[in-house]
Structure formats: structure tokens, C-alpha cells
Amino acid sequence: MDRERAAQMRPEDGKMNTRGRRGFLKGSAAAMAALWAHNSGVLSALAEPETKPRPNIVLILSDDVGYGDLGCYGARLPRTPHIDGLAQKGRRFTDAHSDSSVCTPSRYAILSGMYAWRRRDAQILPGDAALLFADRQVTLPRLLQQAGYATGCVGKWHLGLGRGAIDWNGEIEPGPREVGFDESFILPATADRVPCVYVENGRVVGLDPKDPIHVSYKKLVGDDPTGSDAPYLLKMKLSEGHDGTIVDGVSRIGFMSGGKKARWVDEEMAATLAGKATAFIDKHHAQPFFLYLATSDIHVPRMPNGKFADHSRCGVRCDVIEQLDWTVGQVLDTLERHKLMENTLVLFTSDNGPVVDDGYADGSVENLNGHTPSGKLRGGKYSLYEGGTRVPFIAYWKGQIPAGVSSAVLSQTDMLATLAAVAGVDVPHATDFDSQNLRAVLMGVSEQGRTTLVEADAVQRTAIREGRWKLLDLTRPGSATQGKRELYDLEADPGETRDVAAENPAVAERLMALLNRIRARNN
Numbered sequence: 001m002d003r004e005r006a007a008q009m010r011p012e013d014g015k016m017n018t019r020g021r022r023g024f025l026k027g028s029a030a031a032m033a034a035l036w037a038h039n040s041g042v043l044s045a046l047a048e049p050e051t052k053p054r055p056n057i058v059l060i061l062s063d064d065v066g067y068g069d070l071g072c073y074g075a076r077l078p079r080t081p082h083i084d085g086l087a088q089k090g091r092r093f094t095d096a097h098s099d100s101s102v103c104t105p106s107r108y109a110i111l112s113g114m115y116a117w118r119r120r121d122a123q124i125l126p127g128d129a130a131l132l133f134a135d136r137q138v139t140l141p142r143l144l145q146q147a148g149y150a151t152g153c154v155g156k157w158h159l160g161l162g163r164g165a166i167d168w169n170g171e172i173e174p175g176p177r178e179v180g181f182d183e184s185f186i187l188p189a190t191a192d193r194v195p196c197v198y199v200e201n202g203r204v205v206g207l208d209p210k211d212p213i214h215v216s217y218k219k220l221v222g223d224d225p226t227g228s229d230a231p232y233l234l235k236m237k238l239s240e241g242h243d244g245t246i247v248d249g250v251s252r253i254g255f256m257s258g259g260k261k262a263r264w265v266d267e268e269m270a271a272t273l274a275g276k277a278t279a280f281i282d283k284h285h286a287q288p289f290f291l292y293l294a295t296s297d298i299h300v301p302r303m304p305n306g307k308f309a310d311h312s313r314c315g316v317r318c319d320v321i322e323q324l325d326w327t328v329g330q331v332l333d334t335l336e337r338h339k340l341m342e343n344t345l346v347l348f349t350s351d352n353g354p355v356v357d358d359g360y361a362d363g364s365v366e367n368l369n370g371h372t373p374s375g376k377l378r379g380g381k382y383s384l385y386e387g388g389t390r391v392p393f394i395a396y397w398k399g400q401i402p403a404g405v406s407s408a409v410l411s412q413t414d415m416l417a418t419l420a421a422v423a424g425v426d427v428p429h430a431t432d433f434d435s436q437n438l439r440a441v442l443m444g445v446s447e448q449g450r451t452t453l454v455e456a457d458a459v460q461r462t463a464i465r466e467g468r469w470k471l472l473d474l475t476r477p478g479s480a481t482q483g484k485r486e487l488y489d490l491e492a493d494p495g496e497t498r499d500v501a502a503e504n505p506a507v508a509e510r511l512m513a514l515l516n517r518i519r520a521r522n523n
Helices: 003-007 022-026 029-047 083-091 103-112 140-146 264-285 315-337 412-423 505-521
Strands: 056-062 091-093 150-156 183-187 215-216 256-257 289-294 344-352 394-396 403-404 452-456 460-464 469-473 485-491
Touching: 056 103, 056 315, 056 412, 083 315, 083 344, 083 394, 103 140, 140 289, 140 412, 150 264, 150 394, 183 264, 183 315, 264 289, 264 315, 289 315, 315 344, 344 412, 452 505, 460 505, 469 505, 485 505
Parallel strands: 056 289, 056 344, 091 403, 150 183, 150 289
Antiparallel strands: 091 394, 215 256, 344 394, 452 460, 460 469, 469 485
């Protein structure tokens, strides 16, 4: 299982698991006037949001896409024309970070505006876990609801459901609705975890009441074959774990029985989720809407549709990268069809860094063909190094956000405060949140991003970033043993190849004291 794999990793190795203006300033007077007009308009919008129409917001959160996985971030083999087009026309951020190097905490941070490492239970969840959010907790979708937005969630959830034992055969609550989504169509957890069914607005899709679903993460339920007992039935072999119930020829984490007619088909998942996302836009195009599209791609099991299987130049992992790009294209085409591009903010990012072998022997390792998912960064998914949390982040709003590249530091945790500001809604008790309002950075008016940033790995060890410096505290939470501390100068050494803590003890001590103060803050 993912948490077991994370605990066995040696993040101090920092190895990604591969088996795991001038133009503006020198341009013409007309170009300068156009730039002045743009910035004046954006500054006016920032100062008087209530005088401007509220934009639609589409947040596309991909899964396990690394800093080096996209053409616009330097990849040469995967073909990602739709995402690259967003970056070319919009703003591409080179120092944007997920809250954590694994999925559940990153998603919690985006929707809650809080560092997920503040909660010991905000770690990789099983598919039958309770909802992480408290009743009436302030969340990003709830704030946008208050601003008059229709809010929709499509795709991977992995934030828990219910408050105890889940009855998969009735109304499943609390869930996305109670977090602030008017409509939802979700995978309860991940594609490699049971139950392998979609849940739409609190009910399993296509469930036959005569074939009830039972789920357990502790013991076998029913008589469905498992990957450990019947490996000969698998169409995708295993490299580690994932030997529970077989669904669609793929064994998963955990056990389930029943719900045969409701079970998804992996090769159809991308099209199913894209269809639900575009249908939400079709339904709500005449009013402000917020669409949170959390794709399953490129998480394991990597089962691309026949249109994409064996079509890339770097194996199945790149096949699903190209399938992800197709999904983005479907969303953009729908926005274009409704003539919404001039009033829609589109964001694309990833929940954490990349992994190649993540439990299935799908040929990804053997067929990378020189592709480097983390680019020049150290580490990847599960890790505390840059490759684990520095992720692609692109913002596009036609006519509002200038095309370009930004090196401002931002965190996905900032989405709550930033998007609330874009929508013109106040965040109650804003200083109680870790989320910072970086609307000016998002809109290309300012390069003043975060001055400090805290991020976590799979076991909630934390690192602090301040300017050029990054300090890693490799002490596990709750441990009585002090772990190693490492210090890196990211300006001189973005690949984190040389620990300079011994040469800069004053910097290390100052950052450690600052990290402890942030940790101690009571949210």
C-alpha cells in the first residue's frame, strides 16, 4: 500500500522512484501602451472587484504529473499541445508547490486553505475512510457558493466520506455536498483502491439493489478473486502490493464484493470524467460556475483508452499523459463553444510530483526512453525534495492574465484565499488560514509571491522554504529522535545536490526556529 511504501522509502536519498523584456521595454510605443492598458485594467479589477463580472473558475488538478512531464516545462517526448497552449497564452509558474508530496493532504490543503500536515489524519486514506472536513468548515467551494457560483466536483476525491462505516448501497453522506459542491461525480478514493464505482451526488452510479456492495480494508469480503490468489487473471501484473480484489482485470488495494453492474471500466474512465466535466459546463454556462476537475490520470493503474494506448514515445506512462492532455482539450473546447474564454479563469496543476513504478509492472520503467519526469529536480512523489512538491502550475484568463513566465513562489494552499479574492468574496477570519491571497501574482501584476512556505512528505516530515534557502527537518512527527537537518541553496543548486547546513549554521538555526513557530501556530 502507498503508506507502507512511503514508510519504507529513504527520502534522504532523494531519488525519485523509477522502479517507485527585453521585448516590452525595447518594443514599440504601441506595445508599451498595450502593456500599460493591460496592467491598468488589471489593477483596477484588483482594486474594485465588485465592479467586474465574476469569472468562471476551472481548476484542473492532475495526478502524479511531474515538473518535467509536460512540453511547456521542457519535456521532449510526451505530446501535450493543449496544456502547452495554455502555458503559451497564459502564465506558467516555475516555483509553484503542492502542500505535500502525496495526494490526500494536497487535496485537503487546496480546498481548506490549511497546511494539511497540521492534522495527523490528513495522510493517504483508504477508500472507506471518514470525511476529513468538519461540519460547517470554511472551504473554497463553500466560499464560492456564497458568492453565487454553481459548484461542481468531478473525478478523484480521496478525502473520505461519511462519519463511520459507509453504506455504499444508500445515501453516502457527508461528502462533497457538505464540503460545498452543489454537484459531484467522483471516484471515492483512487483508481487503485476499492470500491471501484462512481458516486454521483451521494449515490453509487448504476447500482443494482440486488447486488449490494461490501468493502473492507482489513479482510476479504465475498468470493471475488484477488491478485494474490489468482494472478493468472490479471491483465496488468504487479510489482508491489495492489493484490486485493480484481476489478476489470486489475487487482486493487482493499477488498470489495457486489456492485458488478456499477463497476467502472478503467479504459473508459478519462472519457467518462471528461464527459461529466463538460456536461457541468454545458448546464451552468449562463451563470458563474466553479468546476473542480480532479483527473485520475496519470495515477496508477495506467490503463489508457485504445486511442492512446501504445501511441506515445515513452511508454504507457506517457500514453496517459497524452490522454490527460486530451481531457484538458475537451474542457477548453467546451468553454470555446460557449464563448466563455474571456470570462473564465483556467488553472492547471498537479497534486504532487511524479512516480514511475507505483505498484504495477506496466512497463513504465523500461519504456521511459530518456524521459525525465522530475526534470532536473531531485526526488518525486513521497519525497521532501523539490521533485516531490514543485509542480506544474498554469493560469490562463483570456485578456486578463498576460502571457509569460513567473518565478514567484506560491502554494496550492493559497487557492482558497486567492480564488475567493478573484470571486470578490471575503474569507472569514482570514488570518486563521495558512492560505495567502496571491491574486496579484496570479494576474501577472506582481512577482511578490510567498516569502515562506512549508511543505511535507508522505510521512508528514516538513521542510521550510524562505527565498533561496530550503531547510529539511527529517524528524518524523511524534518521534523522540531528532532526524537529520539538511539545508540547500536553491538559487545555486536547484537540484539539491549539496547540503550546506554545516557551512551556514546561522541560516539553518534561523529557519528551524521559524519552522517551529509556524508549526506551533494554533489554527
